Amino acid sequence: MLEESIRALAAACGDAVVRSVKTDKWLSVRDAVARILSCGDRQHELTLLDLLDRTARQLEAAENAKDAPVDRMVAEWQNRIADLLQQLVGDQQAAAIQELGERVILPASDTNTRVVGHRPTSVYFAGNHVVGHTSPGPVNDPDDDWEQGS
Template sequence: MLVEALLALAAAGGGAIVQAAGTDAWNGVRSGIARVLGRGEEAREQTELERLDRTRAVLDAATEGEFERVQAAQAAVWQNRLEMLLEALPEVQQQQAAAELQAVIERVSAVDKESVHNDFSGSTFEKSAVQGSGTQHNTFN
């Protein structure tokens, strides 16, 4: 049985995967999770990359009305995969995998902190500029 901290880490990992899908963080998260689950075996890592790509495709195909349910289901799938991995590893490898997983999760958090989202509705702009750094999403309606 995994300790609560590792269970929470696996849950955060599942959440990070679905959160990163479709964002600038995806490639880093995708490769990081594949490395964690592959444990140095190239064939296993490739299999995980394919699974991650299927997850992204499922999320991309979800309609607006079903997106939250699909997102929660995919997060649960990945949480379960991460829990199974952590539970199967000897303690030293378990701690190493946990540290690697934590680094992937932090990568998603760092991208989220860099992101800026602006919505402009019913506004008129002349000779305007939006300035900032990091990822910016501007919607002009």
Template sequence: MLDETLIALAGAAGTAVATAAGTDVWASVRERLAGILGRGGGEDAEHALARSDRTVAALGGAEGADGERRRRLEGVWQERFESLLEPLAADDRIEVASQLRELIALTQSAGGVTAGDGGISIGGNVDIRADGGSVSAVRMGTVNIGNPPHPGVE
């Protein structure tokens, strides 16, 4: 049984894989996946690469990926990482956990901030302020500033 920390790590790694699929960093992520999932080498590594390629194909590239498909793949990859970690001895778990953290860091260092249709992606801090009766937001619809009409008067 995995503790909460390893489950969270597997989830973060699953998100990293699904997020990196089809991006500029994908080739590097793909190689890392082969190393992590193909710990025995040979066929295991080839199987891991084929699996990762199916991830990219399922998403249709980063631009065509809708949120639902991406979330499903995040879950699939989380389960794969949990299945990998669960039977391992403590020392091997530590090694694989370290490799998963490196995989996550690789995807984060690429600055791959993306958003789906209608979404907003921000790759840093955002500070939004409104002073003196003004209105401020990252995105907003119609805004009317002023006193509202009296009730019942049109």
């Protein structure tokens, strides 16, 4: 369950990172992601800031939305965030999960519902934990094989 919750959080967070690039929320999202996931390691924070800035430059360089590698970048950030969260343990992991929800996902959206790739996904928080996520499921999209659930 914890790994599934981390993946759900990482999906929403990766989407929030990429989709906030060309908005007024970019700098706060960028700084929060780097600070939270570096866990106080300044060199790691600088490395993450460089990766985030590279993502922004690539998206800004795309001539139009069709040229932008949005889905690929969302997937890259989802995987990177999930991997970093899985390296954390106990209170450090719980704090990072809570902060990513509060300082990255929610500020990047007007609601807690985001489109991750092409699937609407909701991530629900209770205290320091992601307690569920939903997708439209195969009932609404026959090509969607992602299990409905929390």
